[in-house]
Amino acid sequence: MTGPTRVTPPLAALWLLSRALPPDERDAVVGDVVELFADRVDGRRRFNRTWCWLQTAMLLLGLTGAGTARLPPDPFRRSFVMRIGGRFTLTFKQSARRLRYEWRYALGVIVILGVGIGPATAMLSIVQRVLLQPLAYQDPDRLGIVRINLGQIQNHPGLSPGEVIDLRHTQGLFAGVEAENRQYEVTLKTDDALVPLSAVSITTGMLPMLGVVPVLGRSFSEGDVKDQPDAVLLDYGTWRSRFGADPGLVGRRIVLSGNPVEVVGVLPAGFRLMTGRAVPKPIDVYMPMRVTSFRNFWGFPTLVRLAPGEPFDRVNATLPGLAASLVKAYPDAYSGARLQFLISPLKDDMVKTTRPALDAAIVGVLLLLAIAMANATALVIARLRTRERDFAIRLAVGAGRGSLVADVFMESALLSACGAILGAALGALGLEAARRLIPHTVPRWDDITLGGGVVLYAAALALAGLFTCGLLPLWKASRHVPWHALQSGSTRSGQADSALSRLLLAGAQIALTVVLAFSAIQLVRSATRLSEVDLGFDPNVLTFRTSIDFRKFKTPAEGTDLFERIRDRLRALPGIEAVGAISHLPLSGAVLTDAWTTDLSKQPGWDLSTANYYATVPGYFGSMKIPFRQGRDFSDVEDRTAQHVVIVDESLARAAFPGVADVTGRILRLGWGLPDSRIVGVVGHVRGIEVAREVRPQIYAPEGLFTLDQNFTVRASGDPARLIGPIQAAVKELNTGRAVAGFAMLTDNVAAATSTLRSVTGLVSILAGSAGLLSAMGLYAVIAYLLHARRRATAIRSALGATPSQLVRLHMRTTVRVLLVALPVGVGLAAAGAPLFASLTFGVAERDPASLIAAALTAVVASLAGTYVPVRQAAAIDPILALRSE
Amino acid sequence: MPRTPPPLLGDIEQRVLLAILRLGPDASGVPIIHELRRHTRRPVLLPSVYLALRRLEAKRLIRSRLGEPEARRGGRARRHFALEAAGKAALRAARQSVFSLWRGVSLDES
Numbered sequence: 001m002t003g004p005t006r007v008t009p010p011l012a013a014l015w016l017l018s019r020a021l022p023p024d025e026r027d028a029v030v031g032d033v034v035e036l037f038a039d040r041v042d043g044r045r046r047f048n049r050t051w052c053w054l055q056t057a058m059l060l061l062g063l064t065g066a067g068t069a070r071l072p073p074d075p076f077r078r079s080f081v082m083r084i085g086g087r088f089t090l091t092f093k094q095s096a097r098r099l100r101y102e103w104r105y106a107l108g109v110i111v112i113l114g115v116g117i118g119p120a121t122a123m124l125s126i127v128q129r130v131l132l133q134p135l136a137y138q139d140p141d142r143l144g145i146v147r148i149n150l151g152q153i154q155n156h157p158g159l160s161p162g163e164v165i166d167l168r169h170t171q172g173l174f175a176g177v178e179a180e181n182r183q184y185e186v187t188l189k190t191d192d193a194l195v196p197l198s199a200v201s202i203t204t205g206m207l208p209m210l211g212v213v214p215v216l217g218r219s220f221s222e223g224d225v226k227d228q229p230d231a232v233l234l235d236y237g238t239w240r241s242r243f244g245a246d247p248g249l250v251g252r253r254i255v256l257s258g259n260p261v262e263v264v265g266v267l268p269a270g271f272r273l274m275t276g277r278a279v280p281k282p283i284d285v286y287m288p289m290r291v292t293s294f295r296n297f298w299g300f301p302t303l304v305r306l307a308p309g310e311p312f313d314r315v316n317a318t319l320p321g322l323a324a325s326l327v328k329a330y331p332d333a334y335s336g337a338r339l340q341f342l343i344s345p346l347k348d349d350m351v352k353t354t355r356p357a358l359d360a361a362i363v364g365v366l367l368l369l370a371i372a373m374a375n376a377t378a379l380v381i382a383r384l385r386t387r388e389r390d391f392a393i394r395l396a397v398g399a400g401r402g403s404l405v406a407d408v409f410m411e412s413a414l415l416s417a418c419g420a421i422l423g424a425a426l427g428a429l430g431l432e433a434a435r436r437l438i439p440h441t442v443p444r445w446d447d448i449t450l451g452g453g454v455v456l457y458a459a460a461l462a463l464a465g466l467f468t469c470g471l472l473p474l475w476k477a478s479r480h481v482p483w484h485a486l487q488s489g490s491t492r493s494g495q496a497d498s499a500l501s502r503l504l505l506a507g508a509q510i511a512l513t514v515v516l517a518f519s520a521i522q523l524v525r526s527a528t529r530l531s532e533v534d535l536g537f538d539p540n541v542l543t544f545r546t547s548i549d550f551r552k553f554k555t556p557a558e559g560t561d562l563f564e565r566i567r568d569r570l571r572a573l574p575g576i577e578a579v580g581a582i583s584h585l586p587l588s589g590a591v592l593t594d595a596w597t598t599d600l601s602k603q604p605g606w607d608l609s610t611a612n613y614y615a616t617v618p619g620y621f622g623s624m625k626i627p628f629r630q631g632r633d634f635s636d637v638e639d640r641t642a643q644h645v646v647i648v649d650e651s652l653a654r655a656a657f658p659g660v661a662d663v664t665g666r667i668l669r670l671g672w673g674l675p676d677s678r679i680v681g682v683v684g685h686v687r688g689i690e691v692a693r694e695v696r697p698q699i700y701a702p703e704g705l706f707t708l709d710q711n712f713t714v715r716a717s718g719d720p721a722r723l724i725g726p727i728q729a730a731v732k733e734l735n736t737g738r739a740v741a742g743f744a745m746l747t748d749n750v751a752a753a754t755s756t757l758r759s760v761t762g763l764v765s766i767l768a769g770s771a772g773l774l775s776a777m778g779l780y781a782v783i784a785y786l787l788h789a790r791r792r793a794t795a796i797r798s799a800l801g802a803t804p805s806q807l808v809r810l811h812m813r814t815t816v817r818v819l820l821v822a823l824p825v826g827v828g829l830a831a832a833g834a835p836l837f838a839s840l841t842f843g844v845a846e847r848d849p850a851s852l853i854a855a856a857l858t859a860v861v862a863s864l865a866g867t868y869v870p871v872r873q874a875a876a877i878d879p880i881l882a883l884r885s886e
Numbered sequence: 887m888p889r890t891p892p893p894l895l896g897d898i899e900q901r902v903l904l905a906i907l908r909l910g911p912d913a914s915g916v917p918i919i920h921e922l923r924r925h926t927r928r929p930v931l932l933p934s935v936y937l938a939l940r941r942l943e944a945k946r947l948i949r950s951r952l953g954e955p956e957a958r959r960g961g962r963a964r965r966h967f968a969l970e971a972a973g974k975a976a977l978r979a980a981r982q983s984v985f986s987l988w989r990g991v992s993l994d995e996s
Contacts (some may be wrong), residue, residue, distance in 0.1 A: 059932055
């Protein structure tokens with residue numbers, strides 16, 4: 001004995017065992033189990049309680065079942081549990097044996113269930129994680145995000161700092177209004193390297209509002225807010241990977257972008273700041289932010305916590321008054337444009353872009369599941385009919401109805417359990433495949449895990465399978481009078497109602513197949529159209545970021561000089577064809593928007609015309625292969641001396657100067673108080689925000705005019721990956737004090753921008769393929785069954801001289817009739833469901849006739865394929881053999 | 887009067903009988919299981935051992951008696967097993983038949 005903490009065997013198992021065993025064996029066997037358990041514990045073996053349960057299960061199955069009766073048998077001494085256990089074991093063994101004997105049937109049902117359950121479990125796990133699970137903040141349902149509409153700018157997730165203060169001053173609406181600025185790069189200087197880190201600044205109340213407490217150290221206080229912030233909070237992962245999880249780090253100083261800052265705390269593992277982004281980028285460092293009263297730059301995503309008892313709609317109803325008063329109070333900032341604040345629950349906002357895709361996918365998997373269930377049920381019913389005679393005999397010789405029910409139920413339970421296991425395995429594989437295929441554009445994608453959830457869903461779906469496969473056929477079977485089955489003989493069933501119900505099931509599958517095939521065809525066509533879109537640039541460029549510390553330079557021109565030196569140095573590297581740089585890469589999700597006007601007598605208004613604003617350098621357009629329509633690129637002198645020149649895209653040229661052939665030399669007035677600028681060139685439009693459509697025209701200014709961190713674009717002649725090392729070395733040689741980060745191909749941005757459509761297309765295509773296969777299998781089973789029932793008639797026809805081709809035509813008629821009913825229904829359903837997919841499709845009509853016809857044809861081909869094999873077999877029947885077996 | 891031949895033994899029955907023979911007066915559930923494990927390369931399943939004991943007792947090849955309750959067994963008694971004369975005869979016959987089958991053949995020669 002090792003003391004009072006000794007591990008004991010599970011009492012429930014021992015209780016069950018002693019209930020089930022006969023009294024004279026009870027002590028000996030249970031005592032042995034307890035002793036063996038104690039031996040294992042003393043031997044320091046693991047999983048002892050699991051072992052105990054396993055032994056209990058084996059002993060219950062082995063010692064209480066049929067064939068284990070002791071001599072002489074004594075039924076009166078058997079306890080209740082033992083009798084039930086015995087019955088259970090017997091039924092289990094018999095069912096398992098029967099299914100093993102009819103393994104083709106069993107395998108068919110299991111595969112069908114697995115194919116239906118697999119995608120459904122995977123999809124439900126995703127939905128559970130992405131759509132349903134609450135955010136990992138305190139009381140997350142009270143958190144909202146503020147978006148604004150300002151003239152042409154719609155649904156923008158950033159406020160100006162002045163508006164943050166305005167919202168804070170509203171009475172009684174909010175328990176908190178906190179903002180962050182956009183993410184930026186900082187460089188951590190370690191003893192031997194410069195490490196790029198991503199940083200974000202947050203207002204000091206942000207973490208307390210979210211209910212997040214650092215695991216080490218403290219949160220920000222008001223005292224941390226300074227012009228030059230010197231307090232930082234670290235991300236948990238960064239603390240572990242960059243600082244070796246050193247608990248002494250808190251209170252020490254680290255050097256970020258040349259400034260020593262104090263680490264005041266470490267945030268909890270898994271914390272992510274979700275403000276306005278579907279997928280938050282990993283952030284390494286958090287800094288405190290000061291809220292100013294500026295009102296010219298809408299770049300601060302803002303979260304609110306509603307005051308207790310305030311619902312979202314009441315808060316939203318109060319905000320128009322505030323907006324109107326602001327427009328009146330600050331005419332310069334808003335230039336009379338319509339201002340609107342929209343507050344939506346944070347989680348809804350986050351899943352907004354993914355929701356249509358997920359909805360479409362859910363509909364797809366549920367359709368597939370319905371097809372699989374219908375198919376499996378049809379198979380189980382067909383098999384029950386073949387066992388009718390067997391049941392009738394058993395009833396006639398005195399078997400209870402209960403034992404027959406238990407029999408059927410046990411078989412269904414076994415089949416659905418195996419189907420669930422297969423489905424869970426397929427679901428797990430599918431989830432893993434999806435995780436690799438789909439880029440990180442789905443919220444919380446990293447958190448979607450295999451395991452518990454998937455298995456739970458598989459079990460729930462298997463239970464549903466059990467009810468359809470087990471209870472529905474049972475209900476049908478119980479309506480048959482046993483002697484009827486005996487009289488009719490086993491080979492001549494084919495009663496009208498059964499054939500009809502089975503044809504209806506087959507028809508339903510065909511109709512659902514049409515729906516899935518239509519969706520798949522629409523999406524494939526959309527994906528093809530989307531891949532053919534002219535982006536306006538060639539994305540085969542290597543990109544990377546670096547920042548420089550403008551505070552180090554006396555004038556912005558010195559920073560511009562450094563950027564220029566970097567570009568010159570890179571151009572000198574072998575294998576590099578062209579080098580450019582820009583403040584915001586196309587399709588990166590980051591963008592600056594500014595208002596513009598050609599009327600130099602007034603300020604540009606937000607309600608009139610807006611454009612995306614980029615700061616760029618000479619050579620950028622060349623490196624991206626963006627064509628010049630008119631004029632020329634910036635000169636180095638214009639860049640360095642920050643002359644007031646701009647290059648605009650053709651859309652802006654058309655909109656600003658309609659009918660003017662050459663717009664170079666014209667003057668454009670911009671917002672933000674920037675000086676009026678002369679247009680020196682016109683370039684092609686670039687799909688910079690969305691691949692599918694032009695969002696806004698574009699204005700490019702020389703980088704020297706408006707210095708920002710730069711994204712470099714490098715066009716290489718060979719493999720761009722080989723350039724990463726030389727580029728890093730080249731930048732380091734110039735001693736900028738900043739790390740080079742974020743090496744990527746611009747093609748990745750394009751892929752990410754189209755990933756939702758591509759992933760949904762892939763998923764729905766797989767579902768449609770599976771559905772086609774399943775309904776072909778289902779039709780095969782039904783037709784084969786019907787033909788088997790009509791064997792006699794076929795044989796007589798054949799004996800009377802019908803040729804095989806005549807017989808094939810005759811039997812194909814059934815399928816044709818089913819198709820005649822199912823196809824219009826399927827096409828109707830597909831057309832009715834089309835709006836569900838409308839937000840995902842691109843470049844095809846919502847109810848495109850060509851797609852509808854193609855979907856119908858797919859279903860026809862699948863049905864005919866499923867029918868032809870059994871019909872061919874039936875036509876080749878030898879009439880003598882068939883009639884003799886009657 | 888012809889003597890009734892000893893009953894034929896199944897593989898597990900023969901092993902359990904041999905284990906009881908080897909253990910002598912100590913033969914009871916757990917030692918039998920340990921003995922079988924020591925001499926068998928395969929895992930020993932508890933139900934098969936108890937089923938064999940049931941059958942052997944039903945065929946009157948072994949007899950059993952309950953011992954005293956033991957603390958290590960959670961206050962449960964131990965069932966002790968001993969060979970009957972018929973059990974010894976069955977083992978002897980089994981050994982005899984194996985020996986006679988082996989006589990005159992060798993695996994090494996073929």
